[in-house]
Amino acid sequence: MAELANIKKDDDSMPIFPINRGYIKRKKFYNGIAVFFAVMAFIIGAFPVFHIIYKAVALGHKYLNWRFISTLPTGFPIGAQGGILNAIIGDVYLIVIASIFAIPLGIGSGLYLSLFGKKRTNTFLRLLNELMIGIPSVVWGIVGFYVFSTNAGLGFHFGFSALAGGLTLGFIMTPIIALLTEQAVNQIPAGYIEGALAMGATKWQATKSVIMKAALGGIFTGILLGIMNIIGQTAPLLFTNYYNTGLPTGITGPGGAVGDLAMLIFIYIHEPSRILHIKAEAASVVLLFFIFAVDLGLRLINYLTRKFL
Amino acid sequence: MAEQNEIKVEVKNLNFYYGNYHLLKNINLYFKRNSVCTLLGPSGCGKSTFLRTLNRMNDYTEGAKLTGEVLIDGKNIYDKSVDVVELRRNIGMVFQSPNPFPKSIFDNIAFGLKIHGIKNREFIVERVEKCLKYAGLYDEVKDKLHKSAFSLSGGQQQRLCIARAIATNPSILLMDEPTAYLDPASASIILDLITTFKKYYTIIIVSHNIQQAGRISDYSGFFLDGELIEFDEAGNFFTRPKDKRTENFITSRY
Numbered sequence: 417m418a419e420l421a422n423i424k425k426d427d428d429s430m431p432i433f434p435i436n437r438g439y440i441k442r443k444k445f446y447n448g449i450a451v452f453f454a455v456m457a458f459i460i461g462a463f464p465v466f467h468i469i470y471k472a473v474a475l476g477h478k479y480l481n482w483r484f485i486s487t488l489p490t491g492f493p494i495g496a497q498g499g500i501l502n503a504i505i506g507d508v509y510l511i512v513i514a515s516i517f518a519i520p521l522g523i524g525s526g527l528y529l530s531l532f533g534k535k536r537t538n539t540f541l542r543l544l545n546e547l548m549i550g551i552p553s554v555v556w557g558i559v560g561f562y563v564f565s566t567n568a569g570l571g572f573h574f575g576f577s578a579l580a581g582g583l584t585l586g587f588i589m590t591p592i593i594a595l596l597t598e599q600a601v602n603q604i605p606a607g608y609i610e611g612a613l614a615m616g617a618t619k620w621q622a623t624k625s626v627i628m629k630a631a632l633g634g635i636f637t638g639i640l641l642g643i644m645n646i647i648g649q650t651a652p653l654l655f656t657n658y659y660n661t662g663l664p665t666g667i668t669g670p671g672g673a674v675g676d677l678a679m680l681i682f683i684y685i686h687e688p689s690r691i692l693h694i695k696a697e698a699a700s701v702v703l704l705f706f707i708f709a710v711d712l713g714l715r716l717i718n719y720l721t722r723k724f725l
Numbered sequence: 726m727a728e729q730n731e732i733k734v735e736v737k738n739l740n741f742y743y744g745n746y747h748l749l750k751n752i753n754l755y756f757k758r759n760s761v762c763t764l765l766g767p768s769g770c771g772k773s774t775f776l777r778t779l780n781r782m783n784d785y786t787e788g789a790k791l792t793g794e795v796l797i798d799g800k801n802i803y804d805k806s807v808d809v810v811e812l813r814r815n816i817g818m819v820f821q822s823p824n825p826f827p828k829s830i831f832d833n834i835a836f837g838l839k840i841h842g843i844k845n846r847e848f849i850v851e852r853v854e855k856c857l858k859y860a861g862l863y864d865e866v867k868d869k870l871h872k873s874a875f876s877l878s879g880g881q882q883q884r885l886c887i888a889r890a891i892a893t894n895p896s897i898l899l900m901d902e903p904t905a906y907l908d909p910a911s912a913s914i915i916l917d918l919i920t921t922f923k924k925y926y927t928i929i930i931v932s933h934n935i936q937q938a939g940r941i942s943d944y945s946g947f948f949l950d951g952e953l954i955e956f957d958e959a960g961n962f963f964t965r966p967k968d969k970r971t972e973n974f975i976t977s978r979y
């Protein structure tokens with residue numbers, strides 16, 4: 417090549433290397449291919465979501481009104497008239513119960529894994545935690561059934577109720593929060609922790625006032641993912657709460673069961689009734705909005721706590 | 726050997742192991758009360774590890790093992806009866822990179838008081854002010870005490886860390902390359918601070934920077950591969966080193 421001729425053999429200066437024009441063309445081509453695949457992957461991934469929303473809105477749009485989400489189901493078969501208030505209220509019950517159980521437990525486990533435990537036991541516990549995330553929800557349903565609903569387990573016998581269902585959903589939420597908490601704490605600069613310890617803080621003092629605050633964003637993501645995950649669950653509720661067409665009178669025993677959007681969709685789709693099928697489609701749109709609202713709400717809380725704490 | 730009551734910290738036959746590595750090999754030295762001592766040495770020679778054995782920061786390192794004694798005011802800090810929390814209250818530490826907490830300037834210093842159970846608001850306010858004045862930072866930050874500590878420059882952050890370290894009323898200050906990441910002007914301010922702090926504290930500094938060390942030290946030590954090669958008064962250390970390796974180092978041949 418022409419450029420190569422410029423290089424003198426016994427010269428001390430930095431040799432100039434020849435510019436490979438073919439390679440520059442090739443690398444631009446590969447870059448184009450990579451971008452193309454990334455865009456395609458996004459479209460293929462996003463398409464089903466938009467399709468589901470479109471289908472559900474197209475079918476269920478005539479029920480998407482205030483009456484639908486503010487009245488209880490009535491008529492025959494039940495739900496043919498009225499709305500889905502029972503399921504929305506029930507979801508609030510389940511989320512609150514699951515969160516009360518899972519958030520402290522998950523954050524505690526995550527902190528233990530990242531700060532307090534021994535290295536070797538932690539490797540085992542981390543594996544266990546990942547395994548728990550992978551356990552199918554129907555298995556959690558059976559576990560919840562034995563532990564909380566029947567007389568056979570630890571003596572709770574809450575029956576088919578919001579408490580039994582919520583705690584079972586809490587089982588699903590806990591390892592997710594634990595994982596995200598651990599990762600969030602591990603990303604905190606070591607200087608925060610060392611700085612606090614060097615001043616004579618105990619590990620708990622350092623955790624409480626320095627680490628938790630720095631890790632808050634990650635912990636919130638964990639809570640968010642946990643709640644997103646349980647909102648759509650039906651299998652754990654089949655054995656622990658099932659479904660209530662009215663409002664609960666308590667959270668345990670008879671009358672303690674609650675409605676749930678995912679269960680409502682599951683049940684309505686199984687009924688031989690055209691109206692219920694359409695209402696199930698409308699309910700799925702409501703469920704999507706419900707998830708969206710919870711997401712926004714938690715993000716807002718996250719933003720506000722970061723700003724004002 | 727100096728007179729007994731002049732000695733603040735005495736290290737006897739200190740060995741430190743991490744797994745199979747013998748990181749500190751039979752270290753013997755003492756630090757005099759109200760003096761500035763710099764520990765020099767190339768990277769990885771164990772000088773930071775040594776500094777961290779003085780306030781037991783290595784306690785949480787898994788696989789670490791230590792033999793020997795570190796006596797502070799005549800008492801072995803590795804004795805079972807010693808309370809680590811109380812020990813660390815008595816020893817302030819400043820780290821290499823400024824590490825203020827993600828809190829306000831005020832809370833960064835107040836934290837040190839709160840963790841030791843001080844709740845009196847007036848006392849805390851007064852103390853925070855005093856610490857900032859000691860660290861020469863008060864005039865620069867007095868109007869924004871409740872702003873985030875991250876709004877300060879690197880040099881100011883490091884002085885905040887110094888203010889934080891003296892909040893708990895320590896008698897010893899450990900500094901791990903406190904000027905390593907600072908610009909020369911900020912570094913110079915901190916070096917001046919160290920010289921004035923001698924009245925109140927026994928100061929032990931780990932440093933890379935021979936010139937800075939020469940400017941502030943009363944005593945100097947040279948570490949190499951986990952061994953203390955030489956320890957002497959700064960005058961002798963920098964002008965007439967006894968060991969060839971020390972001479973090579975201070976004339977920058979490492």
